[in-house]
Amino acid sequence: MKLLRVLLFYCISLSAFANADLMLLQNYDNQDIRGWVMSEKFDGVRGYWDGKQLISRQGQRLSAPAYFIKDFPPFAIDGELFSERNHFEEIASITKSYKGERWDKLKLLVFDVPDAPGDLFERLNVLKTYLNEHPTPYIEIIEQIPVRNKAHLYEFLAEVENRQGEGVVVRNPKAPYERKRSNQILKLKTAYDEECTVIAHHKGKGQFENVMGSLSCKNERGEFKIGSGFNFSERENPPPIGSVITYKYRGLTNSGKPRFATYWREKK
Structure with a gap:
């Protein structure tokens, strides 16, 4: 039965659509997080590997070079393409390049294996087992730390922000991977930020008379203005x-x- 579930998982992963919906975060607002885990929220570019290609959050194929993905698994993994803190613009520039240049600076930091069976740790263990047999410097599994209490969560947030990190992700490890904005995975930052879709430009006045x-x-x-x-x-x-x-x-x-x-930046 276990073998059958694993085989089914491989088949589902290989048939994933390029524009599959992804699990998205809600904000932490004093929810009950007993039994949850936390990790650093990395400020990079979302990278979803569907078993054959890397895809952005918008469903666009990313032009990763062959050497970068040659040892990637034949099943879906979800994560963040990242190099180092405070380098978002460089990361975005690399992932947008059609020539596949400078990808050796990046890693896919993985936080879930969407189609694997079991809880979060069991799903991540599927990838860990694969990487033991097919090591690659371009995949790293994000450490998931059990949350002792809310004080522990905020202590960790302070540590992350002291390292110039973006914030913290806290999630229910027993919850399945949900292809939607989920209340089982939350982000915590000192400053709030969200995303919106641009629907109109408005001409400026005074010093901005000839621009937006x-x-x-x-x-x-x-709808609202920025x-x-x-x-x-x-x-x-x-x-x-x-x-x-993205706006703050x-x-x-x-x-x-x-x-x-x-306004903060355009989502890549």
Whole structure:
């Protein structure tokens, strides 16, 4: 029976669609996390390996060179393409290159094996077993640390931020991999950030008369404008309509809209 489940898992992974939905995080807001685990949230580019190719969060094929993926497993793994902290722009530039240059600087830091059976640790152990027989310097499994209590969680957050890390991911290890925004995996940061889709550009005034002054975007919170956080170059060449951007904010208004939304960057 166990062998049958493993074989079924391999078949499901190999038939995964390039634009398969991924497990996405919600915000930590004092939820009950007894029995959960935590790990650093790495500020890189999402990389989903479907057993044959690397795919971005938007479902686009990433042009990873043959040497990078030659020992990747024949089943799906989900993670973050990463090099080092505070190097997001360089990471994004590498993953966008069609020439496959500088990929030797990156690793796929894996946080789940989506189609494997069992809980999180059992799923990750499938990859660990594979890597023991097919070692590669380009895959690393992210350590999952059991959370003792909320004080432990915030102590870990402080450690991560002191190392210039982005934040912490806390998740229920007994939960399955869900291809949606899940309340079983949460992010915790000092500053909030979310994503939205650009739906309109608005001409500026005064010093921004000839460039974009603000943009409108939309997500599950509705439609709202963002007018700050852009440098002049970004106002001259704003994120295209239809693109996904990340913004920072300081809590929510009474109507549920982000308060003091500030542009951070375009989602890669």
